[in-house]
Amino acid sequence: MQTSSHARRSTKAQMKIGETMMILVIFFVLLVLGLIFYIRFQMTHIENQSIRNAEYLAIQTIQKIQFLPEFQCTIKGKIKFNCLDVMRAKAVSKINAANPEYTRIYSRLFPQSMVSVYRVYPQPYGNMHGMRIYGTNLANNSMTVFPVPITLYNASSESYEWGYLNITVFT
Amino acid sequence: MKKAQTEIIGLLVIVVMISVIMLFAYKSLFDTDDGVLQSYKKEDLASSTIRSVLGTHSGCREFTEFQKLIIDCVKYGSTGSFTCDDTSSTCEYAQREISNMLDKTLGAWKYEYHFMVIGPGGAPVPELEIRSDKLESGGDVAADDQPLNIDTRGTQIRILLCIGGECLT
Numbered sequence: 001m002q003t004s005s006h007a008r009r010s011t012k013a014q015m016k017i018g019e020t021m022m023i024l025v026i027f028f029v030l031l032v033l034g035l036i037f038y039i040r041f042q043m044t045h046i047e048n049q050s051i052r053n054a055e056y057l058a059i060q061t062i063q064k065i066q067f068l069p070e071f072q073c074t075i076k077g078k079i080k081f082n083c084l085d086v087m088r089a090k091a092v093s094k095i096n097a098a099n100p101e102y103t104r105i106y107s108r109l110f111p112q113s114m115v116s117v118y119r120v121y122p123q124p125y126g127n128m129h130g131m132r133i134y135g136t137n138l139a140n141n142s143m144t145v146f147p148v149p150i151t152l153y154n155a156s157s158e159s160y161e162w163g164y165l166n167i168t169v170f171t
Numbered sequence: 172m173k174k175a176q177t178e179i180i181g182l183l184v185i186v187v188m189i190s191v192i193m194l195f196a197y198k199s200l201f202d203t204d205d206g207v208l209q210s211y212k213k214e215d216l217a218s219s220t221i222r223s224v225l226g227t228h229s230g231c232r233e234f235t236e237f238q239k240l241i242i243d244c245v246k247y248g249s250t251g252s253f254t255c256d257d258t259s260s261t262c263e264y265a266q267r268e269i270s271n272m273l274d275k276t277l278g279a280w281k282y283e284y285h286f287m288v289i290g291p292g293g294a295p296v297p298e299l300e301i302r303s304d305k306l307e308s309g310g311d312v313a314a315d316d317q318p319l320n321i322d323t324r325g326t327q328i329r330i331l332l333c334i335g336g337e338c339l340t
Contacts, residue, residue: 034192041199055208059215082222120275121268122230148216149276151223160236162227164276 054169058146061110061167073153083151112170119163141170213313217332221317231255231264240265242321262298270301285338289329312336
């Protein structure tokens with residue numbers, strides 16, 4: 001009689017343990033699923049944040065270029081805004097290519113960036129890739145491209161042409 | 172601890188967990204930083220496009236900027252006060268070439284745009300209106316409105332470029 005009561009109590013306790021175990025298993029499965037979801041969401045968020053940072057960097061780069069004397073159009077001492085002096089830009093590009101020291105200075109001004117000029121009007125440049133002013137093309141990296149229309153002053157013909165600055169920020 | 176109290180604690184834990192999940196979902200769904208940046212990009216694009224186009228030599232005649240063509244078109248109507256080297260009127264030339272320029276840039280970058288000039292009386296100048304192929308009204312439109320003096324008395328016209336939809340004047 002006593003043995004039978006003891007056995008019944010033991011079975012009940014086993015069932016309780018089983019129930020608790022099941023609850024714990026379900027709880028941990030849910031916890032792991034939640035963690036996976038959270039990590040994936042955070043990764044997407046970090047990617048978006050990095051794209052956003054690249055866009056901010058591109059905006060900063062554009063603003064810096066427009067106010068750098070080596071790119072500005074100055075006619076009789078007057079600065080013309082939204083204008084890039086193509087001859088000066090070409091000179092900067094050549095100097096950069098020849099002197100790595102200058103490249104280092106520009107890399108601090110335009111970090112992780114490539115700056116190119118494209119002419120649209122009256123005729124596009126022969127080179128479809130435009131004229132690169134600064135930077136190397138890190139094609140394997142992900143990038144954010146930010147084009148800004150600009151007047152291009154050509155001092156040799158004294159004409160104002162039209163095109164855009166292409167700021168590529170690599171992340 | 173009584174069984175009922177244990178149950179209540181369990182329920183509380185569930186309520187707290189659901190609240191945390193809902194807060195998290197709300198934060199992820201209504202993250203608006205991107206919108207500000209996109210809007211800035213479009214506004215910056217619109218203003219730099221207008222300013223740069225106005226200062227560009229048109230090729231209508233030697234050293235004639237688009238700004239001069241637009242002013243001539245507004246002041247003297249569709250015939251203009253002079254014709255370009257290719258015999259087209261200032262209005263025709265400005266409309267054709269600006270349309271071409273915008274199509275090669277904004278159009279190629281998949282932006283919808285609407286360019287218009289508002290005359291001194293406040294009415295749009297139909298000869299200088301340019302619309303992208305697919306243009307819808309409403310939506311997230313960023314605009315730049317550039318005033319331009321057309322004479323020494325201070326008479327002004329307005330140059331508008333709207334990106335992302337139609338300009339509402």
